[in-house]
Amino acid sequence: MLFIKTDNKGLVLLGLLACCLFALGQASDNTPDAKNAIPLRTHSLYIPYIDQELQNRWFDFGGDAVINTNKHVRLTHDRQSQSGWLWSRLPLTATNWQVEFEFKIDGSNPVLFGDGMAVWFTKQRAQTGPVFGFMDYFEGLGIFFDTYANSRQSHSFPYVMAMKGDGKTSYDLARDGKANELAGCEADIRGRQLPTKARISYFKDNYLELKLHYKDWDQWEPCFTLSNVSLPTVYYLGFTALTGEVSDNHDVISVATNNIVAPPQRMKHPENSMYYQHSSSSWSGLLFMLKLIATVVFIGILIMVYRVYINQSNKRF
Structure with missing residues (x-):
């Protein structure tokens, strides 16, 4: 009044x-992302990352990963042929959840850099391999932040894409996962001055959505939305990164996981994942x-x- x-x-x-x-x-400011959320400490990670025994109660790290207690968990340094990982010790059992993590990809070479990093929701955990530092033939969901083009593509890089693994399908490494792509988006996430963040929201038997924060303060960009995504009965949360002949620093700064109590109304879209990427952005705009x-x-x-x-x-x- x-x-x-x-x-x-x-x-x-x-x-x-x-x-x-x-x-x-x-x-x-009309977003339901922060409503009805219960923090899940078992799948969240903050500074200083480790306790007095140089361990974390809820996460394991390995490979070339190094922890700087004041800054980040560095999965790989800006050096060739590195591979590092960070995995939750316990499976993620919440029916509906949201994982928001801050990360940074940067390096000394402004032209040649790579290969990228990934976030995982998979049955397997803590195994090193060729898919952004994780094993091939995985079972579950991988979301890849790919910064290096192995072949000519119609889209630019960096490129963010999702792949559903059934344990029998190999990642299409030669063509940057083109044969495996469920959905994806172009996103200039490397070398940003602003905090680079990703927000993944999952509602069982409904949808999974990815938003990215890299353009402006408190501005979340829709990347893609997938309908009817099924995950394994037991799956772990993981972060991995890989360098080859080209390299970058790949850092995880924080991870905040929440159990979402009240899911939104069920989405009704055609069974075309790429449609969701564009329609979500169009409807929001x-x-x-x-x-x-x-x-x-x-x-x-x-x-x-x-x-x-x-x-x-x-x-x-």
């Missing part, structure tokens, strides 16, 4: 400004534009009411 003091125009303007800010907040238009109209009405009020006040005197 807007309260106006008849002899104080400043209060009128203040009330108008408050209403405008509230309306803009309603238009821009359309919804934001509609809210923005409504906000502008609302502000215009308030200004008109204020002008009428001022004119009537002037007539009285």
Whole structure:
């Protein structure tokens, strides 16, 4: 409600400004991501990462991974032929969950760099291999942050993509996983000054969604949404990275996992995963534009009411 003091125009303007800010907040901050979330300490990781015994209660790390207790878990240094991993000790058993992690990919060479890193939700864990530092023929879901093109592609790199492994299918390394891709998006996530983050939301028998934060502060970009994603009965959360003839630093800075209590309404889209990538972004943009238009109209009405009020006040005197 807007309260106006008849002899104080400043209060009128203040009330108008408050209403405008509230309306803009309603238009821009309408995300259910943080609602009804219960933190899962068993699958979260923060500074200083390790205890006095140089271990972490909930995570194992190995390969070439090195922990800097003030900064990050470095999966690989900017050196050739490195492979490092970070895996949860316990399986992720929540029905609906959200994993948000901050990471950084950067190196000294501005032209030649790679190969990339991955986040995993798989039946196997803590095994080194050729797929971004993890084993081939895995069972579960892998999301790859690929920074090096092994072959000519229609999209640019870095490229983020998802693959569902059945334990029998090999990753298409020669063609950057083209034969395995469920969905993906181009994302300039390397060498960013802003915190680079990924947010993965999973609702069992409903959908899995990936959003990325790398363009601007508190701006999450939709990457893809997959319908009817099934994960193994038991699966672990893992992070891996790999370098070959080209290299980069691949760092995990923090991991925040939450159990989502109340899932949203079931999505109804065609069985075309790539459709979700574009439609999710399109619908989000359309919804934001509609809210923005409504906000502008609302502000215009308030200004008109204020002008009428001022004119009537002037007539009285």
